Every structure is written in C-alpha cells, then in structure tokens.
Amino acid sequence: MRKVIAGVLLGLGSFLLVAALTVVLWGGTAVQKTPLDTDTLTNLSGTADKLNPATSEVESLQVKAASVTKADAELSSDDVVVFVSTTCLVIDDGDTPQCVDESDDRLVSASSDVFATNRNTAQAVNDPKYVPPSSEEKSGLVNKWPFDAQKKDYTYWDGMLGEAVDATYDGTETIEGLETYKYHVLIEDQPAEVVDGIEGVYSQDKYLWIDPTTGSIINQTQHEVRELEDGSTLLDMQLAFTDEQVEKNVAEAKDNGQLLGLLTTTLPLVGFIGGAIALLAGGFLMLRGRRDKTA
Structure with missing residues (x-):
C-alpha cells in the first residue's frame, strides 16, 4: 500500500512541476x-x-x-x-x-x-x-x-x-x-x-x-x-x-x-510548491519502504 501511495505522489509531483513549468514558459x-x-x-x-x-x-x-x-x-x-x-x-x-x-x-x-x-x-x-x-x-x-x-x-x-x-x-x-x-x-x-x-x-x-x-x-x-x-x-x-x-x-x-494573476502567477506557484512536496513525500515513502524491506 505504501508503495502505491508513493507512486501516486511521485506521479502527481512530476505532473504539477511539468504543468507549472509549462505555464511559466508558454502559458x-x-x-x-x-x-x-x-x-x-x-x-x-x-x-x-x-x-x-x-x-x-x-x-x-x-x-x-x-x-x-x-x-x-x-x-x-x-x-x-x-x-x-x-x-x-x-x-x-x-x-x-x-x-x-x-x-x-x-x-x-x-x-x-x-x-x-x-x-x-x-x-x-x-x-x-x-x-x-x-x-x-x-x-x-x-x-x-x-x-x-x-x-x-x-x-x-x-x-x-x-x-x-x-x-x-x-x-x-x-x-x-x-x-x-x-x-x-x-x-x-x-x-x-x-x-x-x-x-x-x-x-x-x-x-x-x-x-x-x-x-x-x-x-x-x-x-x-x-x-x-x-x-x-x-x-x-x-x-x-x-x-x-x-x-x-x-x-x-x-x-x-485578478484572472491573469491567477493563471500566470498563482497556479505556477501552487504547481512548483505542491509538486515539490509531493515528490519529496513520495520519495520518502519509497525510500522508507525499501529500508523496511531490507530490515
């Protein structure tokens, strides 16, 4: 179960970071x-x-x-x-x-x-x-x-x-x-x-x-x-x-x-922060699972 959650978090984090980067460069x-x-x-x-x-x-x-x-x-x-x-x-x-x-x-x-x-x-x-x-x-x-x-x-x-x-x-x-x-x-x-x-x-x-x-x-x-x-x-x-x-x-x-600010500033900020947190959490759970298995 932990492995599944870690995978979801890693996928979500990657998606949010890519989406935020896309908005910054093109959006x-x-x-x-x-x-x-x-x-x-x-x-x-x-x-x-x-x-x-x-x-x-x-x-x-x-x-x-x-x-x-x-x-x-x-x-x-x-x-x-x-x-x-x-x-x-x-x-x-x-x-x-x-x-x-x-x-x-x-x-x-x-x-x-x-x-x-x-x-x-x-x-x-x-x-x-x-x-x-x-x-x-x-x-x-x-x-x-x-x-x-x-x-x-x-x-x-x-x-x-x-x-x-x-x-x-x-x-x-x-x-x-x-x-x-x-x-x-x-x-x-x-x-x-x-x-x-x-x-x-x-x-x-x-x-x-x-x-x-x-x-x-x-x-x-x-x-x-x-x-x-x-x-x-x-x-x-x-x-x-x-x-x-x-x-x-x-x-x-x-x-x-306000609408432009939401699309060009708020959403990228949420994407970068949320994506980073999701990647860190997913990485932590994945690493923790491997340690438990080794032990």
Whole structure:
C-alpha cells in the first residue's frame, strides 16, 4: 500500500512541476491575448467651441461622444484580432441619443473604421488577410496598450494626422484603488485636413491612464483644436471619459487582472510548491519502504 501511495505522489509531483513549468514558459503568452469576443462602448463628454457654418459664429456647446469597438472573430486569428469601430460626436442638449442621423443638426462628426492589431503587443497589423484594401494603413498602438505595459514611451496612432505619434510616459496614478500608468500625447500646430477637403492646423493635448496588467485604457482626457490656415477656429474641444465609464473600466481591469494573476502567477506557484512536496513525500515513502524491506 505504501508503495502505491508513493507512486501516486511521485506521479502527481512530476505532473504539477511539468504543468507549472509549462505555464511559466508558454502559458503567460497564451492567456495574455485580446479576447475575440470584445464588444465595448466607451462614453465621453465635454465642451466644444464650434464654428456654425450657417451663421459663421463660434458657438460654445456641450458635447458627448460614443465609441463602439467590436472584434470580428471570423476574420481574426490566434495572433491577430480584427476590430470594427464606430465613433459619433454629437451636441448634447440633454436628450440627444448616442448618435443621430446626418441630417440632424446635433451631429458634429461620425466615422467608422476597420483595423487589426496583434493580440498580445496591441501593435497595428496591416496584412490584407485581415483588413480590406480600403482601410487606412496604421502603425503603433491603436485602441489599447500591450499586456504588461512598461514605464516607457510608446507610439500611438493619431487618425487626424494619419500617423503614429509619441505617447510619453508621465508617471503613475492610482484611480479608485487601481494603479495606472499615465501617458501624454502632445501635437502642436500640425498641418492637417481639419475638415473633408479643407486644410488647416491641428493640435492635440491628450492624457491616457493605462492599466499596466491588461493594457486597457482606464481614463482619457483630450484638448483638441482645429483651425483654418488663417487662424480662425473650427473646433476647440475638451473631452474626457465620463465618471461612470472610468468606474466601469476600473472594475473590469481589476477582474481581468485578478484572472491573469491567477493563471500566470498563482497556479505556477501552487504547481512548483505542491509538486515539490509531493515528490519529496513520495520519495520518502519509497525510500522508507525499501529500508523496511531490507530490515
């Protein structure tokens, strides 16, 4: 009986050690991937000084934006995720829906996009296998940071300029108990197509707070300015995630971070410790049995 128990313990110990080693060497990368069932709605609100084309007057308005980002599992793969994203910016009169029709005067802008990113590094992917030829070629990070984000500068996609710009690391900040990394994107007086077919000057001062474990964006503030070449204002907007959106992002980041921690840290630790104990116990019983037999 002792021999049977020793054999079971030796087998269990070996299994636990091999499983823990497998998770350490391979499992982390396997689980640190953007889910293919991603379907998020991000809400922002703020103010904007906007040129009214009908009156040629700049009006001060309350605005809100909604961005829907959904993964296309059929077009995605084990390494790449394809996203369909729509964004709508509207004048908030207190009863404005998430988005309105083009004929509605409350519509400021609406856009849609298809893009692909690496599921682990979050870097843009431009392979025609994933994105249609009509999609704009992108570079850098697009809609999130990589898993295990670092305290360093990254390049972050800016749709107005059509290129990736520097996102400079700007320290850490705790939001509702979650430690985040803060990054700063600063674009000053760059020539750009500020309205379809109209060239002008574009500036952007944006801060992003990132959960380093999952790479998700927890909060975002931006001050965007679009001017005509003569310096007259088309849009001067300050926009940020709503308080409710930030609370939701924090809760999801904590849940996802705990799950990743369980899979990448707790389970390997249990495997190594439990496996070592089982091997020692099995070896002890096996050796004890041999000694008893010899005696």
